[in-house]
Amino acid sequence: xERTEDAARGPHPPTRDIPSGVTRAARAPRRAALADAMVxxxxxxxxxxxxxxxxxxxxxxxxxDDLLDPGATRLIGAxxxxxxxxxxxxxVAARNTVVFTVASVSLGFLIGLGLAVATDRVPPALRWIRGxxxxxxxxxxxxxxxxxxYMLDQQVGIVNFLLVHLGVLRSALPWVASPRWAMxxxxxxxxxxxxxxxxxxxxxxxxxxxDEVRDAARIDGAGPVQEFLWITVPHLRNAMVVASLLxxxxxxxxxxxxxxxxxxxxxxxxxxxxLYIYQLAFAQFNIGYAAAVGTVWLAVLxxxxxxYIRALGRAPLEATGDA
Amino acid sequence: xxxxxRRAAWRGALCxxxxxxxxxxxxxAVALGSVTVTFxxxxxxxxxxxxxxxKVIATFQRDHPGVEIKSVPVSFSDILHQLIVxxxxxxxxxxxxxxxxxxxxxxxxxxLQPLEGLVPSSFVASxxxxxxxxxxxxxxxxxxxxxxxxxxxxxxxxxMKQAGLDPSKPPATMQAWMDDMKAIKAKEPDVTxxxxxxxxxxxxxxxxxxxxxxxxxxxxxxxxxxxxxxxxRAYLTWVRTMMQHGYTVSGKLLGEFRPLAARDQLAFAFDGxxxxxxxxxxxxxxxxQQLFTxxxxxxxxxxxxxxxxxxxTDHQLVMFKAARDKRAAxxxxxxxxxxxxxxxxxxxxSRVLPPxxxxxxxFQQQMDTPIMRAFVREVIPTVVRPAWGxxxxxxxxxxMTGIQQAATGSDAIGxxxxxxxxxxQGIH
Numbered sequence: 001x002e003r004t005e006d007a008a009r010g011p012h013p014p015t016r017d018i019p020s021g022v023t024r025a026a027r028a029p030r031r032a033a034l035a036d037a038m039v040x041x042x043x044x045x046x047x048x049x050x051x052x053x054x055x056x057x058x059x060x061x062x063x064x065d066d067l068l069d070p071g072a073t074r075l076i077g078a079x080x081x082x083x084x085x086x087x088x089x090x091x092v093a094a095r096n097t098v099v100f101t102v103a104s105v106s107l108g109f110l111i112g113l114g115l116a117v118a119t120d121r122v123p124p125a126l127r128w129i130r131g132x133x134x135x136x137x138x139x140x141x142x143x144x145x146x147x148x149x150y151m152l153d154q155q156v157g158i159v160n161f162l163l164v165h166l167g168v169l170r171s172a173l174p175w176v177a178s179p180r181w182a183m184x185x186x187x188x189x190x191x192x193x194x195x196x197x198x199x200x201x202x203x204x205x206x207x208x209x210x211d212e213v214r215d216a217a218r219i220d221g222a223g224p225v226q227e228f229l230w231i232t233v234p235h236l237r238n239a240m241v242v243a244s245l246l247x248x249x250x251x252x253x254x255x256x257x258x259x260x261x262x263x264x265x266x267x268x269x270x271x272x273x274x275l276y277i278y279q280l281a282f283a284q285f286n287i288g289y290a291a292a293v294g295t296v297w298l299a300v301l302x303x304x305x306x307x308y309i310r311a312l313g314r315a316p317l318e319a320t321g322d323a
Numbered sequence: 324x325x326x327x328x329r330r331a332a333w334r335g336a337l338c339x340x341x342x343x344x345x346x347x348x349x350x351x352a353v354a355l356g357s358v359t360v361t362f363x364x365x366x367x368x369x370x371x372x373x374x375x376x377x378k379v380i381a382t383f384q385r386d387h388p389g390v391e392i393k394s395v396p397v398s399f400s401d402i403l404h405q406l407i408v409x410x411x412x413x414x415x416x417x418x419x420x421x422x423x424x425x426x427x428x429x430x431x432x433x434x435l436q437p438l439e440g441l442v443p444s445s446f447v448a449s450x451x452x453x454x455x456x457x458x459x460x461x462x463x464x465x466x467x468x469x470x471x472x473x474x475x476x477x478x479x480x481x482x483m484k485q486a487g488l489d490p491s492k493p494p495a496t497m498q499a500w501m502d503d504m505k506a507i508k509a510k511e512p513d514v515t516x517x518x519x520x521x522x523x524x525x526x527x528x529x530x531x532x533x534x535x536x537x538x539x540x541x542x543x544x545x546x547x548x549x550x551x552x553x554x555x556r557a558y559l560t561w562v563r564t565m566m567q568h569g570y571t572v573s574g575k576l577l578g579e580f581r582p583l584a585a586r587d588q589l590a591f592a593f594d595g596x597x598x599x600x601x602x603x604x605x606x607x608x609x610x611x612q613q614l615f616t617x618x619x620x621x622x623x624x625x626x627x628x629x630x631x632x633x634x635x636t637d638h639q640l641v642m643f644k645a646a647r648d649k650r651a652a653x654x655x656x657x658x659x660x661x662x663x664x665x666x667x668x669x670x671x672x673s674r675v676l677p678p679x680x681x682x683x684x685x686f687q688q689q690m691d692t693p694i695m696r697a698f699v700r701e702v703i704p705t706v707v708r709p710a711w712g713x714x715x716x717x718x719x720x721x722x723m724t725g726i727q728q729a730a731t732g733s734d735a736i737g738x739x740x741x742x743x744x745x746x747x748q749g750i751h
Binding site: 177265286 | 431432575731
């Protein structure tokens with residue numbers, strides 16, 4: 001109909017599409033409203049399961065709320081946040097969170113990168129190695145924790161058995177029961193579990209490097225190290241940023257592995273913020289203070305998430321630029 | 324009489340009979356109609372007790388056709404927070420299995436049903452008074468004993484003999500015990516002399532409570548926290564000595580020493596009567612008779628005051644105020660505690676003691692074993708109740724952390740005790 005009218009008016013290139021555009025524009029608000037309405041259920045769910053608990057937790061953090069003393073609940077303003085400053089365990093937990101996260105992500109990153117580069121050009125007959133290397137990623141974290149708990153056991157663990165029999169150790173070490181070793185043991189278990197994620201990300205990114213670029217570099221006389229530094233690393237930059245940030249957030253939140261492996265101990269050697277919040281809320285039932293610690297923890301996580309989202313937003317542009 | 328009237332008369336008679344049965348009560352049953360009693364417990368979460376509790380529930384349902392028991396398995400360590408979360412969310416169960424400080428903490432939330440008025444006084448009178456006392460708080464009865472299980476001092480007779488010790492004379496004092504552990508460690512270096520649980524949980528402090536008392540330490544005294552005392556420092560020094568000499572290992576739950584006991588790799592244990600069942604289930608080649616010749620039980624060695632102490636790890640049953648059918652809930656609780664079939668199928672299968680005051684005469688065959696006799700005569704009289712209460716719930720992480728510091732670190736004992744004291748004062 002519109003086209004017929006346009007045809008009757010004759011060729012008016014600059015204005016020919018205007019009636020059609022106006023009609024679309026007239027429809028657009030209705031379509032947009034419908035589209036908005038379609039999003040409403042998802043927004044409602046997010047409000048119910050994300051926004052409400054978050055706001056509720058922030059409100060709770062302003063209360064003295066002890067489930068073991070329900071009659072004593074009262075508004076105390078920012079007192080819970082003031083208490084944080086003097087809470088030595090909070091600062092130990094914050095430090096442990098940083099140590100656990102940085103050590104786990106750094107080691108997982110480096111080992112994942114090394115394995116990805118090493119297995120990138122394996123012959124077809126050996127490609128099963130890549131699948132085998134990804135296996136730990138498929139094992140539930142709770143199973144990993146118990147696996148390492150028994151492997152590292154001072155009396156019956158295979159790690160001590162081997163190290164003592166190989167002469168590396170004179171006597172068995174209490175890996176998860178000693179404040180000196182517990183964090184290292186926890187990071188070890190975590191790295192074993194999470195390295196395949198880095199491997200997967202880097203393997204996929206390596207496939208995106210054009211052969212011509214490598215060939216050109218080799219023709220220009222680049223050796224393996226130069227090729228890695230000047231071709232491989234720049235092409236993997238986006239994968240590196242995204243994978244690292246994602247794993248920083250994941251490790252900041254890591255609860256099951258640490259809880260099942262060490263329970264946060266001995267002493268507070270492996271207590272991270274998420275474990276401390278759990279202990280405050282579900283062992284001591286101090287919900288108000290737990291909410292205050294949780295709110296601080298949430299603020300840090302939100303900061304990391306903003307970084308992650310920015311990195312994601314930049315990724316396609318850089319990829320285009322690299323190409 | 325026309326056919327339709329005759330049918331109507333039959334229907335009327337049938338309805339009348341049903342109404343009469345409902346009104347008068349059906350012997351052995353709670354009521355007609357479908358009643359569901361939700362039962363949160365760890366008995367059905369643990370492989371060792373799951374078949375037994377399932378059997379007892381099935382038998383109860385058979386005898387009470389109108390009542391369905393919905394068993395909700397929750398692990399022992401998670402049960403308090405699970406129950407508090409359920410209660411706070413307005414969805415508590417009807418009945419729950421609970422123990423130790425968790426009972427007191429749960430009572431403090433105000434969620435539990437006082438049992439006076441629901442429980443006949445004759446029923447209460449049939450139970451050990453000391454066991455009933457564990458369920459009383461602020462004058463009201465909130466929990467009833469289901470099984471009696473104080474921690475006893477277990478000693479492995481063959482291991483003692485191999486170390487040149489006399490298994491008929493288990494150590495009666497802390498000093499004698501330390502000497503025995505030294506002898507065992509020297510003779511059998513691969514054997515763990517003792518299994519001490521210093522994990523950071525309320526139960527961890529329960530286990531350590533009698534040792535604290537042995538040294539005269541009362542970290543949660545009636546006058547306020549008392550962690551920085553000579554007695555407390557003596558106790559912490561003892562813990563450090565135990566670790567440094569290899570008399571025990573840190574980081575293990577009490578239950579994680581049991582496989583060692585089953586393999587004769589543990590010389591002494593501080594555990595409940597249920598250890599019998601665990602050893603027999605882990606070492607299937609062992610007969611109960613061999614168990615009795617291998618293991619003996621007595622009271623925990625005494626400290627300088629010459630008194631023996633232990634703590635109850637009894638399992639109790641509680642009813643929630645929000646229970647939909649309190650009569651059905653009570654029938655179920657009473658069945659678990661006192662029904663002969665339930666005691667035979669669950670309590671004795673779990674190798675623990677029933678709370679009935681006349682259990683020894685009612686169940687002569689089951690009670691007449693060396694271990695059960697030792698628990699009744701030597702261990703139960705030494706039971707003391709730890710300072711359970713809301714403060715205990717707040718304080719145990721501080722105390723257990725201090726104990727772990729003493730056990731695994733090199734900080735000065737005085738500094739650890741001082742740190743505990745200041746933290747406890749903050750809580751108090």
